[in-house]
Amino acid sequence: MKSYFRPTGFVDAPFGYDGRVARLAGGLTWFSAVEVIERSGGKRVSQRLVPISEIDTANPLWARLTAPRAAIQLGERTVRFSEPSVMAILNRTPDSFSDGGRHATDDEAAAAAVAMAAEGAAIIDVGGESTRPGSAEVWEQDEILRVAPVIERLAKAGVAVSIDTRKSAVMADALSRGAGMVNDVSGLTHDERALETIANAGCPVVIMHTQGGPETMQRDPQYEDALLDVYDWLETRIDAAVAAGIARDKILVDPGIGFGKTVRHNLEILNGLSLFHGLGVPVLLGASRKRIVGALSNEAPVDRRLGGSLALVMTAIGQGVQMVRVHDAFESVQAIRVWRGLRDAALSPPTL
Template identity: 65%
Template structure:
């Protein structure tokens, strides 16, 4: 069954009364009744879960329906049976959304505690802007930006990740208490990154990007954006496993806005559930991105909360487990309402 991609769809509110007709998605709170079978040279087709045939032997089927094991990270456990929020903390002067806001380590640490108190499961700390057109930052400058923040958070009950493309920054941050590496280059920017992560045992977020921040939005091109990105992520997972990183320590991110046009971003968002076939949790980072402004009358960065929550809802509807956001309280509230709806559907009245 080479060249075939499986995307769960036909979601139902609850599995009751549908024995044999629905399957649970990745051990979470969603059930689906159909598989969309995609091929590059053929039109898509829908196959009911009740009549899978040889699709049930496809490796992606086992991964789609397999539970995502929790990550034990020091005193914290990160579970994937329901969606979680990752709060963004940019210690950069030129971030597209909040450049300079968290340049002071004391204020940055206070912001991290505030996001954690508001319900963020992870705080993602970065010292290099990767906005379109951004110039690279020397690794020692990047370390100097994030190290004081990590030092202040090290003994707090906060789970932190380091947002970097550089092995030296990864190594330093992990030594200061960061538990997860978030690499927007998908471990392609620095040849030593794989080894650092494999030796540390830290989980890694592998994100897709076409090109570097300096040029990625010049003229992004794909044969089929959704399938091209799936194949790229699959290859990067294989490379990581070959380097000694276990699949259950990998999270994938399709990289909204990183070498994608508005059309590409929308195609990816409409097909997000495809990435469950990779057998890893999915992270979605679309908060305040440029395409939201383009769809909302060129709304400025500060005026994209509504669009960001709409994208979050689209991710929830397709089983995304992690959301990287700027607006933590509002995003947590959205998830809690969604969770309430799911709980009500799974607790029917007698």
């Protein structure tokens, strides 16, 4: 029998609720109850709502839910998780599903990235290989040629850079040029040398869940319980990373919306996002402009999915997600700033 804790019953502020609410992961979200889920043989056998006042705080899951997340360092930049932030996407690919081929030259790509950083993005995630459903693998040297010049420019400009890749050679090259973090959509499973590369570099890493590779992942994804299966897989990958010498406080997780999942699977995961705080590491969500938005809005094309993407941003930060990976940096930063203003007002109640 395995137990899971999903924070719920969110409140605006803790005032007047001593002993009845708890702070989620050291952030700006408080919760008043936990959905305790029990699973055996792959199936849920029970789930119940337990008020905070009745929780066994000696349970290790409780410590993972409530412990503040350590900041990460990317070059000269410190990224903190006490409030939500934005990772902006910069694709140097001709075939990515949303912005493939948009940045034709290195100068254009670097300028676009600097602009997104100026708009408030905490990290720029640079990728040279499309991992959209059905895409083919790119030779690692081609991938390096696509991303290396832009990473060098951004690092020299003082921008915090992440490299979006599955390949250890690309990771190592990008890190040598000034990237400060690795974002691996395969969860460090594609390249057997990836774990060692990141451990040796001592850099932060995003471990994302996927079921299968880009070529096949959307053919017929299957889960016993999508939310819990993804949680268990990420837990296993965190353990593997730590065993390989990667510090736990440098790991982030991403549930991998759209990677080996149907619309129904994605919705189950999005509704249960707060569960992933039980892993004890920061949570990143990448759902920007994805198929789920089109599927829920009359098959809106990729360039007409801003509203749905912002809805998913707000869904994420409302459940305590610390970082969102987006194409639309300005709009997403603005949405978070408005949310932060509402939160600040709630944390400064009028004097009675």
